[in-house]
Amino acid sequence: MRYTLRQLEVFLATANSENISRAADQLAMSQSAASGALRELENQFQVQLFDRVGKRLHLNERGRSLRPSAQALIEQAATIESELAGQATSGHLRIGATLTVGNYLAVGMIAQFREQYPQASVALEVANTEHIAAAVANFQLDVGLIEGELHHPELDIIHWRDDELIAFAAPDHPLAQRKSLQDDDLKKARWIVREPGSGTRQTFDRAMHGLLSELEIDLELQHTEAIKRAVEAGLGIGCLSRICLKEAFARGSLVPLDIHWRDFSRSFSIILHRHKYRGPALLNWLQLCHTMPV
Structure with missing residues (x-):
């Protein structure tokens, strides 16, 4: 295999932050090590994944095409590591919710989820529909719970409740x-x-x-x-x-x-990126959403 998981982690962190220094901090690496990993990934395949504008790195068309597969592979690797460690539902789940859902439904759901799966950690971001949809589309959130109508070519939009x-x-x-x-x-x-x-x-x-x-x-x-x-x-x-x-x-x-x-x-909806890897933690969260009383 001509690439490493670490290289893909650097690629994804850089795609999220658009800055190699912030990506290095996120991965607890030195800036030079992160830059080297990204440069080596591009050089190995003779591709450019980012357009470089000053200190900012913007994903180009090739980088955007790679991102869903790289994200899924890293998450699958984390699932394998958890299973080898005997932790069926673990890892970090990033949930986005619009204000009504976040303030009046999601907190109770998270409490129930953590009671059932204590090895999983959950983070909740509350914002309006436009912000949550953009974050899910950009892989900054694993799943969104939104109110109102939404049409987005990269998102699966699933009816949740009325x-x-x-x-x-x-x-x-x-x-x-x-x-x-x-x-x-x-x-x-x-x-x-x-x-x-x-x-x-x-x-x-x-x-x-x-x-x-x-x-x-x-x-x-x-x-x-x-x-x-x-x-x-x-x-x-x-x-x-x-x-x-x-x-x-x-x-x-x-x-x-x-x-x-x-x-x-109106309807509340669950939104996920079409190419999102749905590991055990995310699948269990979706099951909780669909089984909670209306």
Whole structure:
């Protein structure tokens, strides 16, 4: 074999960081050793895997083509090492989740997963849909749990569970006293909503089709809890997932608004890179996702 796993590790770390110094730090190597390993890999096959722009190294077409196979091979090698050590489900699992899923579902799932598989380590990154999709496509995350619609040529998008958004207000808000709202009520209200790029905002915009340009979007916030606090303070009305409003509705600090003629339904999805190697830890995580109660 004319290449080594270490060379592939250097290649992948450099692809992720676009910098040989950061790649060396990640692999606990000297910069010269990392540079030598990458240079030797390219020289052995007389190929160039990166376009070099100053200190930054950008994957070229050949490097992008190699990356999925190299990633899968390194992960398969880690699986073999775990199996030889008698650790069926071990290793490091990198999970990405959008804010609603991350804050209200994923943490409990991780606790359950670690209880079942204590030898596996799990890291969670919470961000909006666009960020999580980009990180999964770039192999920076192993799997993503997202809300809203997504189309990406490099990702498998698997339906996970159904959800819906609910419009809500503080109990003393004038609209809270209405049994059912009309479009004129929605146009007169001040809205506090998620930022563009989030799955929640995507669903909100779709549901308000034909009316969106006439709505008064007063605040766009990145965090669901900030939106809930702002609505509780009487700054406007909001629209979030039923999942993150359950406790507030139960204690009466927020109340739902009836806009039943508009479609706020949506799906949560699992996303994976099409060429992602699905080792034991990832397969067990996917099984947990599909068996958890709705």
